[in-house]
Amino acid sequence: MEPMRKVTELEKTARDWLNERGVTIDDMADLVYYLQSKYHDELTMEECRHNVNKVLQKREVQNAILTGIQLDQLAEEKKLAEPLQSTIEVDESLYGVDEIIAFSIVNVYGSIGFTNYGYIDKQKPGILKKLNDKSSGACHTFLDDIVGAIAAAASSRLAHSAAGDEED
Ligand code: MG
Numbered sequence: 267m268e269p270m271r272k273v274t275e276l277e278k279t280a281r282d283w284l285n286e287r288g289v290t291i292d293d294m295a296d297l298v299y300y301l302q303s304k305y306h307d308e309l310t311m312e313e314c315r316h317n318v319n320k321v322l323q324k325r326e327v328q329n330a331i332l333t334g335i336q337l338d339q340l341a342e343e344k345k346l347a348e349p350l351q352s353t354i355e356v357d358e359s360l361y362g363v364d365e366i367i368a369f370s371i372v373n374v375y376g377s378i379g380f381t382n383y384g385y386i387d388k389q390k391p392g393i394l395k396k397l398n399d400k401s402s403g404a405c406h407t408f409l410d411d412i413v414g415a416i417a418a419a420a421s422s423r424l425a426h427s428a429a430g431d432e433e434d
Contacts, residue, residue: 276329277322277323279332283331284335287406288396292315295311302421318420320423321416321423327419334412335408337408338354338404341354354405354408357405361407364408364411371415379415380418382421383418394413398410
């Protein structure tokens with residue numbers, strides 16, 4: 267169990283929206299495990315969950331989540347102006363702003379997060395594969411990058427704390 271602490275409205279909303287879009291803490295912890303189990307012999311899911319929760323406590327992460335999910339939803343409802351509507355709806359590969367938002371998350375725990383992000387974005391294990399399945403009719407242009415970035419940031423946080431860096 268995580269110790270009791272005050273959760274801001276912003277954090278609560280970011281967590282709720284992730285859930286509503288079908289992404290759980292365990293989904294993201296699975297990605298952290300996927301990225302880090304080969305480097306840490308006794309890595310547990312509990313540690314993975316803990317690091318995901320720590321990342322979700324950061325304001326810049328919460329803001330990235332809300333911004334990305336909002337744009338995905340507006341695109342699903344066809345409420346964006348053209349040409350942005352089509353660009354986001356079809357997840358146009360040269361758009362790139364979804365990745366920029368993801369970088370604001372990866373940035374939080376330093377440069378090894380970038381390596382992890384690039385790797386997981388290519389492999390697309392677990393929840394990332396699900397989010398990339400276009401047949402559902404849902405738009406996850408931003409969310410897939412955000413979820414990969416949260417896992418990458420949690421992985422670098424885990425690596426830093428395993429190396430004895432102080433908890434923030
Ligand atoms: Mg994307």
